[in-house]
Amino acid sequence: xxxxxxxxxxxxxxxxxxxxxxxxxxxxxxxxxxxxxxxxxxxxxxxxxxxxxxxxxxxx
Amino acid sequence: xxxxxxxxxxxxxxxxxxxxxxxxxxxxxxxxxxxxxxxxxxxxxxxxxxxxxxxxxxxxxxxxxxxxxxxxxxxxxxxxxxxxxxxxxxxxxxxxxxxxxxxxxxxxxxxxxxxxxxxxxxxxxxxxxxxxxxxxxxxxxxxxxxxxxxxxxxxxxxxxxxxxxxxxxxxxxxxxxxxxxxxxxxxxxxxxxxxxxxxxxxxxxxxxxxxxxxxxxxxxxxxxxxxxxxxxxxxxxxxxxxxxxxxxxxxxxxxxxxxxxxxxxxxxxxxxxxxxxxxxxxxxxxxxxxxxxxxxxxxxxxxxxxxxxxxxxxxxxxxxxxxxxxxxxxxxxxxxxxxxxxxxxxxxxxxxxxxxxxxxxxxxxxxxxxxxxxxxxxxxxxxxxxxxxxxxxxxxxxxxxxxxxxxxxxxxxxxxxxxxxxxxxxxxxxxxxxxxxxxxxxxxxxxxxxxxxxxxxxxxxxxxxxxxxxxxxxxxxxxxxxxxxxxxxxxxxxxxxxxxxxxxxxxxxxxxxxxxxxxxxxxxxxxxxxxxxxxxxxxxxxxxxxxxxxxxxxxxxxxxxxxxxxxxxxxxxxxxxxxxxxxxxxxxxxxxxxxxxxxxxxxxxxxxxxxxxxxxxxxxxxxxxxxxxxxxxxxxxxxxxxxxxxxxxxxxxxxxxxxxxxxxxxxxxxxxxxxxxxxxxxxxxxxxxxxxxxxxxxxxxxxxxxxxxxxxxxxxxxxxxxxxx
Numbered sequence: 001x002x003x004x005x006x007x008x009x010x011x012x013x014x015x016x017x018x019x020x021x022x023x024x025x026x027x028x029x030x031x032x033x034x035x036x037x038x039x040x041x042x043x044x045x046x047x048x049x050x051x052x053x054x055x056x057x058x059x060x
Numbered sequence: 061x062x063x064x065x066x067x068x069x070x071x072x073x074x075x076x077x078x079x080x081x082x083x084x085x086x087x088x089x090x091x092x093x094x095x096x097x098x099x100x101x102x103x104x105x106x107x108x109x110x111x112x113x114x115x116x117x118x119x120x121x122x123x124x125x126x127x128x129x130x131x132x133x134x135x136x137x138x139x140x141x142x143x144x145x146x147x148x149x150x151x152x153x154x155x156x157x158x159x160x161x162x163x164x165x166x167x168x169x170x171x172x173x174x175x176x177x178x179x180x181x182x183x184x185x186x187x188x189x190x191x192x193x194x195x196x197x198x199x200x201x202x203x204x205x206x207x208x209x210x211x212x213x214x215x216x217x218x219x220x221x222x223x224x225x226x227x228x229x230x231x232x233x234x235x236x237x238x239x240x241x242x243x244x245x246x247x248x249x250x251x252x253x254x255x256x257x258x259x260x261x262x263x264x265x266x267x268x269x270x271x272x273x274x275x276x277x278x279x280x281x282x283x284x285x286x287x288x289x290x291x292x293x294x295x296x297x298x299x300x301x302x303x304x305x306x307x308x309x310x311x312x313x314x315x316x317x318x319x320x321x322x323x324x325x326x327x328x329x330x331x332x333x334x335x336x337x338x339x340x341x342x343x344x345x346x347x348x349x350x351x352x353x354x355x356x357x358x359x360x361x362x363x364x365x366x367x368x369x370x371x372x373x374x375x376x377x378x379x380x381x382x383x384x385x386x387x388x389x390x391x392x393x394x395x396x397x398x399x400x401x402x403x404x405x406x407x408x409x410x411x412x413x414x415x416x417x418x419x420x421x422x423x424x425x426x427x428x429x430x431x432x433x434x435x436x437x438x439x440x441x442x443x444x445x446x447x448x449x450x451x452x453x454x455x456x457x458x459x460x461x462x463x464x465x466x467x468x469x470x471x472x473x474x475x476x477x478x479x480x481x482x483x484x485x486x487x488x489x490x491x492x493x494x495x496x497x498x499x500x501x502x503x504x505x506x507x508x509x510x511x512x513x514x515x516x517x518x519x520x521x522x523x524x525x526x527x528x529x530x531x532x533x534x535x536x537x538x539x540x541x542x543x544x545x546x547x548x549x550x551x552x553x554x555x556x557x558x559x560x561x562x563x564x565x566x567x568x569x570x571x572x573x574x575x576x577x578x579x580x581x582x583x584x585x586x587x588x589x590x591x592x593x594x595x596x597x598x599x600x601x602x603x604x605x606x607x608x609x610x611x612x613x614x615x616x617x618x619x620x621x622x623x624x625x626x627x628x629x630x631x632x633x634x635x636x637x638x639x640x641x642x643x644x645x646x647x648x649x650x651x652x653x654x655x656x657x658x659x660x661x662x663x664x665x666x667x668x669x670x671x672x673x674x675x676x677x678x679x680x681x682x683x684x685x686x687x688x689x690x691x692x693x694x695x696x697x698x699x700x701x702x703x704x705x706x707x708x709x710x711x712x713x714x715x716x717x718x719x720x721x722x723x724x725x726x727x728x729x730x731x732x733x734x735x736x737x738x739x740x741x742x743x744x745x746x747x748x749x750x751x752x753x754x755x756x757x758x759x760x761x762x763x764x765x766x767x768x769x770x771x772x773x774x775x776x777x778x779x780x781x782x783x784x785x
Contacts, residue, residue: 004203008191008210011187011190012187012214015183015186016183019179019180019183022179023176023179026172026175026179027172031172032124032126033124033125033126033127034126035125035126036105036123036124036126039101039102039105039125040105041102043102043106045106045110
């Protein structure tokens with residue numbers, strides 16, 4: 001039965017990790033456009049390199 | 061002043077103006093939002109984003125496929141109209157949206173908050189349940205004490221955090237001296253936790269942590285469903301408002317500017333083009349035209365407007381450009397007056413008590429009395445306070461309204477989803493219950509039963525030559541009556557006569573010369589003929605007798621089906637209109653409606669509704685115009701079509717999204733089924749309570765029993781809600 005003293009914390013920590021991951025997706029607003037995110041995976045635009053961050057305003 | 065002169069070395073006033081002009085441009089990109097009704101796939105996202113990025117000045121564009129809109133960060137000079145044109149060129153329909161009307165962030169935050177609490181409650185529930193299974197299957201003393209302690213460590217923070225929405229709402233309802241469902245919920249959760257904690261500390265046999273956490277989870281699920289349904293309806297309603305960007309063309313000393321209506325001050329001059337809506341109340345200073353007042357009064361016959369005429373916000377300018385002086389009264393005086401009427405009507409309506417609240421009013425005292433009774437009896441019999449408290453808490457937990465909490469939200473979610481697919485948006489949470497009990501339907505005529513677009517009637521009886529001349533003249537104007545006439549004449553295969561010197565006389569009609577004779581098409585008073593009581597236009601060739609072309613208003617699709625459907629459901633149908641007697645009577649007869657009332661002012665409409673209510677009728681009002689707003693607010697339950705004025709949609713409980721009226725009859729039928737399901741759900745939950753309460757009262761209830769009862773009642777209630785057809 002001693003194994004319980006390890007298994008209970010381990011199972012709790014693993015569960016908490018999953019919960020933490022969910023909270024992170026919620027906080028980073030990943031549920032704003034579920035349909036769009038499902039469709040975007042089909043776009044071939046950024047297959048070879050990631051989309052550049054739009055920090056610099058475009059030159060006219 | 062002298063400082064500015066010192067700084068600027070420029071000699072000409074034009075150069076002096078330059079730095080000021082630079083300063084007035086707001087810094088940073090502006091946010092624009094466009095609605096994309098037809099976007100549906102990944103390819104659309106790609107073309108729209110690439111197309112917009114290619115426009116100089118666009119810094120970023122992001123399509124939201126779920127909400128069917130795109131948000132754009134653009135350089136200050138760029139207008140939405142320009143981007144709409146760009147999208148039209150690449151084949152996508154787009155409409156400008158008023159980004160400020162879409163303040164969804166608050167509701168979104170609330171939804172995320174509920175989801176977070178739900179996730180945490182779910183996590184705790186699963187873990188506590190696992191530990192409880194070990195206890196139920198007979199863990200020894202040491203192991204049981206350990207498992208109880210771990211459960212306590214998980215359950216205490218969970219209940220404190222996840223139970224907050226219930227505690228807050230219970231506190232609010234107690235302060236308002238009402239007993240809502242949240243009061244027994246909070247009492248049960250808190251007592252279960254506190255008693256379990258004290259039992260754990262005393263190494264007791266029974267702890268109710270699993271019950272407390274499960275209860276929190278299931279009730280949060282109900283709360284989240286409820287929130288999501290309402291948030292979806294609210295955001296769809298906000299989109300309708302956001303699509304009407306309030307703009308006006310202001311005339312100032314240095315030209316014409318497009319400004320926001322809110323920025324106009326009394327005395328300003330505003331230009332309204334033909335086809336445009338009056339942005340404000342005002343007086344015509346320049347121009348002649350005809351006005352369509354249907355949305356304000358229900359009249360279908362256009363009225364003349366010239367210098368000195370008073371116009372009200374919401375009226376449509378038909379033929380000539382008009383310049384208005386914004387009237388000295390409050391900006392939205394006609395709207396403002398209506399708002400007062402609405403406030404009066406709403407105050408008179410009286411509060412509707414939701415089914416769930418009525419159930420709570422019966423349920424709460426019974427359960428609490430049972431629990432207190434059990435405590436007193438056991439204390440009297442055994443003298444053991446700890447045992448008596450345990451039994452009292454067991455009664456509270458086992459009867460806690462888990463299924464009751466889900467009974468209404470589960471049904472409302474299922475029914476709203478079905479109605480949304482049929483094109484009906486439920487804005488109010490109790491609208492379904494109220495709709496189910498309605499026994500009288502009052503329809504507005506113009507814009508509700510009809511589309512508000514005229515259709516030429518009985519053309520076959522006219523002389524083909526008259527038709528050819530009328531067609532030739534009608535092609536010279538964009539007046540809605542002339543366009544309807546020309547479409548109808550073309551449809552019967554008449555070719556237009558050649559008219560020379562064609563000229564439009566704004567506000568009156570159109571004139572020309574045909575085979576050397578003066579020909580005119582327009583208003584009765586212009587041609588000097590007697591006006592008839594239906595909407596009509598008149599043709600005069602030379603000095604002969606004038607020919608009258610009457611118009612009928614086209615029925616909204618599904619109007620017949622809706623009326624027949626409502627009548628077959630046993631509802632009495634009434635038409636109330638501000639229009640003249642003849643067209644209203646003809647329409648009522650055509651639709652098989654026995655009761656109609658014409659020439660009603662907005663106040664009279666609201667008064668008729670109030671009279672019906674006083675006679676014990678529950679009125680469903682369907683209307684779209686400003687003249688219906690007070691009546692919509694006074695009615696037991698109300699529906700407005702999407703084409704209605706913003707004010708009318710705001711006071712309505714439901715919004716019809718398409719042009720089809722038929723969903724209204726379906727909605728009444730579905731609402732009745734929904735209310736039946738809610739009652740069944742209450743019956744199911746109470747049945748579970750009746751089975752388990754005796755066990756709890758005699759002290760035989762176990763946490764396992766409560767867990768089974770709770771899960772089963774939630775499950776049956778949800779399944780019952782989902783079999784909505």
